[in-house]
Amino acid sequence: MVPLENYLALSAIVFALGVYGVLARRNAVMILMSVELMLNAVNINFVAFAAYLDPGRIVGAIFAVFIITVAAAEVGLALAIVIRLFRNRATANVDEAATMKW
Amino acid sequence: MRDYALFIPEYIACGVALLVIALELFAPRLRKDLLAYLTALGAVAWFAAGLAFLDRDPKSYQGLFISDDFTAFFRLLAAGIVFVVALMSAEFLKRQRGVDQGEFYGLLLVAGSAMTIMAGATELLTAYLALEVLSFSLYVLVGILKRDLRSNEASLKYILLGAFSSALFLYGLSLVYGAAGTTSYAGIAEAFAGRDSGLDPAVAVGMMLILAGVGFKVSAAPFHMWAPDAYEGAPLPITAFLSTLSKAAGFALILRLFSTAFVTDAESWRWAFLALAAVTMTVGNLIAIQQKNLKRLVAYSSIGQVGYMLISIAALGYGDAQVGLNATSGLLVHLVGYIVTTLALFSALTAAVSRTGSEEIAGLRGLAETQPFLALVITASLFSFAGLPFFAGFATKLFMLQGATTDETIWIVALAVLNSFISLYYYLMVIRQMYLFDPLGEAVRFRVQPVLWGLAAILLLGILFIGMYPGPAFEFSEQAAKPLFESASAAASARVQAP
Amino acid sequence: MMLFADPLFGLPSWIDAIIRIVIVVLVMTVFVIYSTYGERKLVARFQQRLGPMRTGPWGLWQGFADAIKLVGKEDIRPKNADRWVFELAPYATFIPVLLTLMVLPFAENWGVRNLALGVFFVFAVLGLNIVGILMAGLGSGNKYALLGAVRAAAQMISYEIPLVVSLLCVVMITGADTGNGVGTLNLNTIAALQEDRPYIVLQPLAFLIFFTAMLSELHRAPFDIPVAESEIVGGYFVEYSGIRWSMFQLTEYASMWGFAVFGSVVFLGGWAWPFGVDSHWALQLATTFTKALAIVVVIIWIRTTVPRLRIDQLMNFSWKVLLELSFLQLIVNGIILYYDWPQELLALTSAVGAGFLIFLIIRHASARSTKGLLGTYRTLGASSS
Amino acid sequence: MTFDEGQGYVVLATLVLPLAAALILIFTPGSQKMAVRYISAVTGAILAALSIYIFVAYQVDGPEAQMNLNWAWVENVAFLGPGGISLRLAVDGISALMALLTGVVAFAGALASWKIEYRNKDFYILYWILLAGVYGTFFAYDLFFFFFFYELAVMPLYLLIGVWGSTRKEYGAAKLTLMLVGGSVLIWIGIFATFHQAGIGTFDLPSLWAAGQDGTISATAQKVIFPLMVVGCGVLAALWPFHTWSPDGHMSAPTAVSMVHAGVLMKLGAFGIIRLGIQLLPEGAAFWMPALMVLGTIGAVYGATAALTQRDFKLISGYSSVSHMGYVLMGLATMNTIGITGAVLQMFSHGVMTALVFLMIGALYDQAHTRDMKEFGGLGRVMPLWVIFYAIAGLANVGLPGFSGFTAEFHIFVGTFRTYPVFGALAIFAAALAAAYMLRMFATVFFGPLNPHWKDLKDLTPLERLSGAMLIASIVIMGVWWAPFTERVGHTVTLLPGVTG
Amino acid sequence: MSFYDQWSAILIAAIAGFILVFTALIATRILAPFARERAKGISYECGMLPIGRNWAQVHVRYYLIAIVFLLFDVETVFIFPWAITYLSLAEFIFWQMILFIAILSLGLVYAWKRGVLEWK
Known part of the structure; x- marks a missing residue:
């Protein structure tokens, strides 16, 4: 069996990548993808914990399924907003969407 | 067996939400403000149903959700907020084009129900889902003005940062x-x-990380960046909604989570909350001074208010159930005062902005001349925020800070008091515009829409009532705070008795 | 006949896997080469022509000749193309299809691997296919390619939901058949459970939905608008030439066979019906192959007879007709099975639904009015407004 | 209902009546300007009567706190102790005198505002709210309500000055409000600290006083908290160097507001020092009083010096107020009976006297629209009554025997000489300076040739005469027959902790 | 056959697919003629020179469809476990899923009525 630490390390790396993406990227879609990366790191954590620490119960797995669902809805919503902004202004860059102070 | 009856008030709310959406969909020619009144009616029914759950023994649904006085408190609060915001929107949306009003009102109710679940959740997944339902509703509501670029932008920034924070x-x-x-x-x-x-x-x-996530939801600095933009871009009633419901819900979640689940490690997180509180109140109030836009001003001022409230959360971690109870009831009573005040402010602002069309502070010039009643309500709300006597903010803030004062927190209470002094300065700048300057153009008195007038009047009375006779509000809050600590103290005593 | 349940000859499992995969890949390649030939022959027969006749007896070597020709053609990458996306697109389209072949049972336990989550795996992997197509379209730097890719993606995702739900209908029935109240996603088991009667008997509507959705997923006529030569000069792979183009061709035919085997396993009884689970493996293989071949022939047959649908027609058909019917089937199945009503009722209700769907399709051929909700149904959801 | 309880309702009436008047005015149509004035005048008259009653009915041989009223306000609040917060009102000798001052000045101010035309309804609403706060602060025997009313009194000032004021009104209003609220912030922090340090879970002032005296509030804590309280209150009492709002504020404020503000509100600060400083934190007081003495003396001398150089009537009075409040602080800082009694008397004396001064300035300014001393001269010929009234105020200011100022200042000087002779000498020097600036003004304005530009000035209106006469009466009575005043004040002062004979 | 044996085979298959395509590409490198010429690099638009930018703007309806799909596709994730085990579960769980599908359908009806599904 692969030790639990490996999963956690993987998850931490993926999470950190996601955080970096959110902070470094200026394109709304890229930010969203980075957030997805973070959420997947969370999923890895949950599934790994569920498999290793909580045998017989599947709370972690259920949590992961719900996170996937919510993330999908979130992306759907965010894309809808990006599209609306794009139609009004023709940009998906967060920097250019600066009628207000950022 | 599963106790579905625990959710009857939320069934009502969601049922009305579906009804409103369906009505707009299938009867597009219906007068739109009927939807608003239907929503308000639904909120009343929801409130009434919620009253039936007060003073009951705590009852758990499958260990996921608990129906106790704390939950009931937030349920009533949510119903009240939805009621007021729905009526406010009825007037506001009349002049907006391209808004799907059925969705708008439906989402108000859904967000309110989500807040109840957040308050009652006793399990992480339930809490998370409720949090997301609330957030999603707010994302849409902020961007509901489809053709308004600022609204779109606000919504985009809100959702990006919101998604980031929920990932954290x-x-x-x-x-x-x-x-x-x-x-x-x-x-x-x-x-x-x-x-x-x-x-x-x-x-x-x-x-x-949890702290950062919920800190974002209540817009605590340094996680507050979304708040000014979202407040500015959102339609006025939604700004009111954001600054009341979303904050209250965040605090409901924090209170339940930190007072029950994480109570063991209170020593460790208390300091984080103290630091957060100090930074939040200072940042909020200092930046508020420079604002020109009313909504941004309110945004920063509400960030300052959150800072005060976080002190109570820190006191929660003092490890003593009595201190926790005091702090929590103080927080809840201040929340009530804050919400009533904010709603009063916004119903007056909605009426004023509908006439002047400007959301700048300077747009209120000479309001005392053209509409003294609105000027009075705005002044009263701002004074209440600043914590001057006669108004809700004085008594409730005092109770809150008093409840949160411990040997270690006295310095931050002093900081809070200093901050409310700073806040008075920028509130006075608003009041100055209304009273000391003549209106632009001719000083014609204008009429306020009756609904908004009534709302503002009732809420003003509410501010005064809480300010002058806070006893009932306080007792109610204390009753609501008790369930959080009864189980904790019971568990503590059980632990002591165990060998 | 449990020879294939364990590693072959007791070898380590990874060597066993490589052996099986190589066999599948080789057989697949031969099948693809001959199905292009077969399709040309068949289409020619439908159109009263002879088809390829020159290369070898009856043109039998035509496919190999084509393959050799394609390898020898120049490989061009347009200047505008996004290099890495363009280069990687063939991989991203082909590999998922190959992976689906890994879980199909060609006879009892004859397959590369027999996954417990077979049905789920097939969907999970097939979804990746869309990514490859979008990569091809975006990376080519060509308007037609982009348009084709977007159309293909829109069409594939639209039909994916009815496809999944129609298969879930079958999965629900397996729950009643296994006897322990728990259904299965294992393709081998699903085939074995159909020893007595194939599920097409119980679920004609689900099969009809599956078949329609399959045509769409494969971009087969009448759902071939994303790759329509006369409109968008071939769609997403317009800029690909030579061997790269042939990779897309390979993918298309491989997935056609993959779908055919999959459909025959899930709906037509796979290797188990009508000869039973204890029949000889050669007979089982032949059974599966025959059923798959029948599906492939029908696909080609439809291609030659039915005119191409407009994109609005095919999108509406999916969202407004198939989706509803598939969910309806799911709910009806659930009620009948949960309350343990006779399975004949399943067949009956599903047949009624299938009849309704066929009725809609036939009405579509002659319908004039396209207005309103009823008009939508009358014209198979094809609103022309 | 015992007699005492019945009197408690009289005290309550002084709070409720102004609020009720404000409430009635809210629902009075703004166009009915005369109705507004009559309502206010009647309210003022009743308030004055009630105040006189309270002053007279105070029993000098009675208990320390009389006319008690105790209403539970917030109960069953865990952290506020079993008693919660109650609306506890009572009168002691000091507050009886202060009530009298408030009644007289409030009535006079209400009459002086008769001439206001611009939104006089709103003016009176704020005015009465302010007065409710003033009364409440004087009578509150509960720390929470003390602060509540204290803030209530400060709050309306911004609008009163900002809307109805003159000369740089926004600046003056903002400066005044922010400085005063800044002071109350310190008080608030002090209250939190006190409540927490006492640890007896009550806001009840007598209980807290007891805690302060018996050492429940530790000496260290008292020494830390005392500056907060005294500086907080001191801002309102124009404690040097926190006095800078006072000249600007007074210059901007409308007549009645100046009267009430200089006459009554500044006394709230000094009163707060007695209540929250001396009574609550005796250890702190013992430690810090010398410092207060220094500041008070600086204020007295500085105010008088600055007044000497000013030309604007209101600025002169503003700086003179700083000077007089300096005397009050000196008196308090002596920590002996006679000094503190003098301080309280000076509070009253300065209150009525300065109210009269501002009334007169207002009467002139309304006609002349300038307050520059150098532009006037020989006004005695056109406005004889005005000159007489002003002269009386000025002489009381200087401390001439026969007027209230003498009584008060005499006590203070005696008290100061007992403990700090050097500062006593400085105080007398300041009094001399006061005489200088007053006489300089008399000479310039009252006598000499009349500027023909001002020959059409009219003398005081009947209403101004009435209010002026009332204030003069107070001045003279106290100057001549001070026994009722000194015995009431002394009755309480002797009971103050840490006060030597 | 263990979990790892099964899924390692899938991984090997993916690698095999990669190798297959890669060898085909190498083969064409070796066998095919290779003559770089400028005109060959131009995008193919039926023989005409390309007009405008080489990226067409895609109509917004595609995104809408994608969003609707996303929601439905993820909801099927919940139906999968239910469809397998529903027979052995309590009656109310069975009806909960029916309710869930009903709510989902309400969403579809809403989108339909709002014109998201209209392909104009």
Whole structure:
């Protein structure tokens, strides 16, 4: 069996990548993808914990399924907003969407 | 057996939400403000149903949700907020084009129900889902003005940062789950209390991430960046909604989570909350001084208010159930005062902006001349925010700070008081515009729409009532705060008795 | 006949896997080469022509000749193309299809691997296919390619939901058949459970939905608007030439066979019906192959007879007709099975639904009015407004 | 209902009546300007009557706190102790005198505002709210309500000055409000600290006083908290160097507001020092009083010096107020009976006297629209009554025997000489300076040739005469027959902790 | 056959697919003629020179469809476990899923009525 630490390390790396993406990227879609990366790191954590620490119960797995669902809805919503902004202004860059102070 | 009856008030709310959406969909020619009144009626029914759940013994739904006085408190609060915001919107949306009003009102109700679930959740997944339902509703509501670029932008920034923060929150949850092996609050508390060694670094990181996530929801600095933009871009009633419901819901979640699940490690997270409180109130009030836009001003001022409230959360971690109870009831009563004040402010602002069309502070010039009643309501609300006597903010803020004062927190209470002094300065700048300057153009008195007039009047009375006779509000809050600590103290005594 | 349940000859499992995969890949390649030939022959027969006749007896070597020709053609990458996306697109389209072939049972336990989550795996992997197509369209730097890719993606995702739900209908029935109240996603088991009667008997509507959705997923006529030569000069792979183009061709035919085997396993009884689970493996293989071949022939047959649908027609058909019917089937199945009503009722209700769907399709051929909700149904959801 | 309880309702009436008047005015149509004035005048008259009653009915041989009223306000609040917060009102000798001052000045101010035309309804609403706060502060025997009313009194000032004021009104209003609220912030922090340090879970002032005296509030804590309280209150009492709002504020404020503000509100600060400083934190007081003495003396001398150089009537009075409040602080800082009694008397004396001064300035300014001393001269010929009234105020200011100022200042000087002779000498020097600036003004304005530009000035209106006469009466009575005043004040002062004979 | 044996085979298959395509590409490198010429690099638009930018703007309806799909596709994730085990579960769980599908359908009806599904 692969030790639990490996999963956690993987998850931490993926999470950190996601955080970096959110902070470094200026394109709304890229930010969203980075957030997805973070959420997947969370999923890895949950599934790994569920498999290793909580045998017989599947709370972690259920949590992961719900996170996937919510993330999908979130992306759907965010894309809808990006599209609306794009139609009004023709940009998906967060920097250019600066009628207000950022 | 499963007790579905616990959710009857939320069934009503969601039922009305569906009804409103369906009505707009299938009867597009219906007068739109009927939807608003229907929503308000639904909120009343919801409120009435919620009253029936007061003063009952706590009852759990499958260990996921608990119906006690704390939940009931937030349920009533949510119903009240939805009621007011719906009526406010009825007037506001008349002049907006391209708004899907059915969705608008439906989402108000859904968001309100989500807040109830957040308050009652006793399990991480339930809490998370409720949080997301609330957030999603707000994302849409902020961007509901489809053709308004600012509204679109606000919504985009809100959702991007919101998604980021919920990812942080979730990562924290996953670490806590990993350490405790369960997602139920009680189970986490038990697991943490039962371990031999001190605080696990993973759990510490998890708690900090959770703190960051909920800090975002209540717009605590440094996680507040979304708030001014979202407030500015959102339609006025939604700004009111954001600054009341979303904050109250965030605090409901924090209170239940930190007072039950994480109570063992209070020593560790207390300082984080204290620091957060100090930074939040200072940043909020200092930046508010420079604002020109009313909504941004309110945004920063509400960030300042959040700073005060976070002191109570820090006091929660003092480890003493009595102090926790005091702090919580103080927080709840201040929340009530804050919400009533904010709603009063916004119903007056909605009426004023509908006439002047300007959301700048300078747009209120000479309001005392053209509409003295609105000027009075705005002044009263601002004074209440600043914590001047006669108004709700004075008594409730005093109770809150008093409840949160411990030997260690006295410095931050002093900081809070200093901050409310700073806040008075920028409130006076608004009041100055209304009273000291002549209106632009001719000073014609204008009429306020009757609904808004009534709302503002009732809320003004509310501000005065709470300010001058806070007893009932306080008793109610204390009653609501008790369930959080009864179980904790019972568990503590049980632990002591165990060999 | 449990020879294939364990590693072949007791070898380590990874060597066993490589052997099986190589066999599948080789057989697949031969099948693809001959199905292009077969399709040309068949289409020619439908159109009263002879088809390829020059290369070898009856043109039998035509496919090999084509393959050799394609390898020898120049490989061009347009200047505008996004290099890495363009280069990687063939991989991203082909590999998922190959992976689906890994879980199909060609006879009892004859397959590369027999996954417990077979049905789920097929969907999970097939979804990746869309990514490859979008990569091809975006990376080519060509308007037609982009348009084709977007159309293909829109069409594939639209039909994916009815496809999944129609298969879930079958999965629900397996729950009643296994006897322990728990259904299965294991393709081998699903085939074995159909020893007595194939599920097409119980679920004609689900099969009809599956078949329609399959045509769409494969971009086969009448759902071939994303790759329509006369409109968008071939769609997403317009800029690909030579061997790269042939990779897309390979993918298309491989997935056609993959779908055919999959459909025959899930709906037509796979290797188990009508000869039973204890029949000889050669007979089982032949059974599966025959059923798959029948499906392939029908696909080609439809291609030659039915005119191409407009994109609005095919999108509406999916969202407004198939989706509803599939969910309806799911709910009806659930009620009948949960309350343990006779399975004949399943067949009956599903047949009624299938009849309704066929009725809609036939009405579509002659319908004039396209207005309103009823008009939508009358014209198979094809609103022309 | 015992007699005492019945009197408690009289005290309550002084709070409720102004609020009720404000409420009635809210629902009075703004166009009915005369109705507004009559309502206010009647309210003022009743308030004055009630105040006189309270002053007269105060029993000098009675208990320390009389006319008690105790209403539970917030109960069953865990952290506020079993008693919660109650609306506890009572009168002691000091507050009886202060009530009298408030009644007289409030009535006079209400009459002086008769001439206001611009939104006079709103003016009176704020005016009465302010007065409710003033009364409440004087009578509150509960720390929470003390602060509540204290803030209530400060709050309306911004609008009163900002809307109805003159000369740089926004600046003056903002400066005044922010400085005063800044002061109350310190008080608030002090209250939190006190409540927490006492640890007896009550806001009840007598209980807290007891805690302060018996050492429940530790000496260290008292020494830390005392500056907060005294500086907080001191801002309102124009404690040097926190006095800078006072000249600007007074210059901007409308007549009635100046009267009430200089006459009554500044006394709230000094009163707060007695209540929250001396009574609550005796250890702190013992430690810090010398410092207060220094500041008070600086204020007295500085105010008088600055007044000497000013030309604007209101600025002169503003700086003179700083000077007089300096005397009050000196008196308090002596920590002996006679000094503190003098301080309280000076509070009253300065209150009525300065109210009269501002009334007169207002009467002139309304006609002349300038307050520059150098532009006037020989006004005695056109406005004889005005000159007489002003002269009386000025002489009281200087401390001439026969007027209230003498009584008060005499006590203070005696008290100061007992403890700090050097500062006593400085105080007398300041009094001399006061004489200088007053006489300089008399000479310039009252006598000499009449500027023909001002020959059409009219003398005081009947209403101004009435209010002026009332204030003069107070001045003279106290100057001549001070026994009722000194015995009431002394009755309480002797009971103050840490006060030597 | 263990979990790892099964899924390692899938991984090997993916690698095999990669190798297959890669060898085909190498083969064409070796066998095919290779003559770089400028005109060959121009995008193919039926023989005409390309007009405008080489990226067409895609109509917004595609995104809408994608969003609707996303929601439905993820909801099927919940139906999968239910469809397998529903027979052994309590009656109310069975009806909960029916309710869930009903709510989902309400969403579809809403989108339909709002014109998201209209392909104009």
